[in-house]
Amino acid sequence: MSIEAHLAKLERRHRALEAEIVEARAHPSIDNLKIVELKRRKLLVKDEIARLQTRIIRGGGLSNFKAPVPGGSYRPRAQPEQMVSDHS
Numbered sequence: 001m002s003i004e005a006h007l008a009k010l011e012r013r014h015r016a017l018e019a020e021i022v023e024a025r026a027h028p029s030i031d032n033l034k035i036v037e038l039k040r041r042k043l044l045v046k047d048e049i050a051r052l053q054t055r056i057i058r059g060g061g062l063s064n065f066k067a068p069v070p071g072g073s074y075r076p077r078a079q080p081e082q083m084v085s086d087h088s
Helices: 003-026 032-058
Strands: none
Touching (some): 003 032
16 A cells, blocks of 8 residues: 555544544433543544654655554554764
């Protein structure tokens, strides 16, 4: 899947989650925990969108990006620690 297609899919998912939140709020019988869970999922999608956009802007590509597994959650690959040297 191309980067643009993946971003478009994430943006559609973000909008769908917002619609679910609005719908859930309209029903007083919906448990607040359900709304909290929807908001958490929406925030995860938003964070993933921002990470992808940042990598695209910086030109770093997606070499360290692992796409989410359907039904799973986003898990970034571990980034190697940057070594800071005091040898100036």
